[in-house]
Amino acid sequence: MARTSHKAELPSKTCLTCGLPFNWRKKWAREWDNVRYCSERCRRSKNSTAVSGAARKNPTIHKPEG
Numbered sequence: 001m002a003r004t005s006h007k008a009e010l011p012s013k014t015c016l017t018c019g020l021p022f023n024w025r026k027k028w029a030r031e032w033d034n035v036r037y038c039s040e041r042c043r044r045s046k047n048s049t050a051v052s053g054a055a056r057k058n059p060t061i062h063k064p065e066g
């Protein structure tokens with residue numbers, strides 16, 4: 001009996017920058033296929049690694065002890 005509900009399930013994606021899932025937005029209706037970031041902020045900072053929790057490469061830095 002699953003009739004077309006009013007609140008349809010919106011498609012969601014995972015932001016490539018912050019790694020958090022985000023839902024479809026009306027402003028992305030035309031470019032949803034190309035949307036890969038949850039916000040413009042992430043879109044801009046796609047190059048910088050200001051993410052916590054995500055798998056990031058940590059360059060091994062040898063700190064002098066003492």
Ligand SMILES: [Zn+2]
Nearest residue numbers: 015018038042
């Ligand atoms: Zn994001």
